[in-house]
Amino acid sequence: MLQFFVDVILRTVDLALIAVALSCVYSLIRFPNIALVQYATAGALIALGLQTLGLPLYLAIVLSCVITGLMAVVLSVLIFEKLLDTSPPLAMVGSLAVSMIFTAVFLVTVGPRPKRFDLEIMAPVRWAGVSITPMQLVSVGLTMGAILLFALLLFRTGLGRSMRATSTNRVLAEATGIPTRKVINGVIVLSGILAALGGISISLKGEMGAQLGFDLLLPIFAAAILGGLGNALGAALGAFTIALAETFVTNVNFGWVVSQDFYFLPASFATIVSFGLLVLILLFRPHGLLVSEVKRV
């Protein structure tokens, strides 16, 4: 049982930060940016590159987050906002195209082989039948810390208030003197940082490859929509729900159904669950589990 809980948390950590970033951007500029999943891969690979250049890991991570954040805002200003002026669906297709270019760039620069950070190999900690590696703990801590900081920023600071105001009604916010342009760019930098951190936290406890982000596209969208697109913290809850469903399908012994001692569904069924949940949510609760001000998905 404890192992089940640990697995759910670890999977939530995989999805949460990127889903939060996706939802957060959506709340301001009303289009789901598919390229965000690639910012996660980029963040991890840049951090690895910096570490290979001889930087200590924590510095490499910080620097990589900054670089990815800046890249996010540059792409947004140069490409996505122009497309968005035409129509949001066009911007979404544009972001798909951009993310395909990203994959190609990763394949050419880093190659198709999976990579790992240069970390010392540490034996797992075993406790009450559960084994956890120190890096998994670091990854969980990093993610929770980032989400907590983000929540504080959103609800306890002036910037957060401006962000929420801009997302609720941009015209009105502008009329009351909020520099909406700056707020939007700030949020996009923040989304890049969150996504990069998401990718890095996945790579810390496992490995990274050119497909890291793209493989997560479906569960992340499912998580963000489940939490109500535009509701940033709802996305974290959405990630937890998806993780719970995925882990349930693959970790529960269905032996009693087929009257065998053990029967597990193949692990690839986890993807089917995110797909299934996504369809169900879109059918029955298109605004997500938590009601938000967003009226369209």
Added chain:
Amino acid sequence: MKRGMLLAATVSLAAMASAALAEPLKIGAVLSLSGPSATAGEDQRRGIELAVEEINAAGGVLSEPVQLIIEDSGGRVPSALDAAKKLVTVDDVPVVLGEYSSGITIPMGTYVVQEGRIHLNMGSSSGKVRDIGENSFSVIGLDRVSSGYAAQDLYDLGYRKIAVITPNNAFGQGVAQEFNQAFGGLGGEVVSSVLYTEGQTSYRRELQQMDRTQPDAYFYSAYGKEAATINREAFELGLNQTQWYAGYMSMCTSDSQPEYIEGQIGYDLNFIGDNGQAYEAAYQERYGEPFVTSFSGYAYDAAKMIMKAAEHAGSTDPEALRTALTEIGGTGFEGATGTILFDESRQRSKQPYLKQKIVDGKAQAR
């Protein structure tokens, strides 16, 4: 008797005729130079390269230097097929060597054979390789032999409940099925059998499912990079407390960190036969390290064999090559990996294996 002489006369006449307009022999190869099996693919490339260099230094085949054209499959079926198409249609090679993973070798070989060219398998062991077609040959032993060997070995070591994990492709399905049959036949039990999806970044869920069935040993056979992920996560989950048994040791461990695989046992192809010392020395000298995997020797033998066949046939025509290969393989070809004898369906009939154990990160005989 008379007819035999007539045949011999025609063959030699044909040989003379074609020798007169001999073209340089072109050898095509489709290898996994990138992707999960890149380590083994690169090792195969070394084997072929050494063989071709050796023959070219000695004057080539049919008095012409041999041309070697290598294409990367990226470890994916579509790219492997594209690569084979390019070799056949653009370079017009009479023979294609490759690939590594059975799931790729079978479609790739089938295409090559359909085009009337020769296919030489030097790395795949699925039983289905046998059905590729008339023009396909294997210099490596197929799976029925190896899985039975592993089952017997594990049973003799006293293990009775085994969890099996193999890739979900022609190779993995073959190994799992054959192992299950052989081990069940001996009186043991396969408590769980997982086919993993290739190319994932995590196999945690699969491993946890296996752990739940409480096996007393794990039997796995996985491609380099994927095996590395499996070994790391097994270590992280503490599953390495139970004995791990590797099918094709060098394939399973070539990309893994030594800490993760310490103490694993398994079997591997015997990749050095009685005549292999010269090859081993040449490899060491050229690449400055001992064999990386057990597969370079088979690639070396495949290349040597097709070159010998061309010399023997006096032609680079696929038909003539096929006849020559059948003849050479029928009497036994002395390769670096031992004597290669073809059975009636053109597959290597005998395949010796080695029992190994990982001690201090290196495979040793046990």
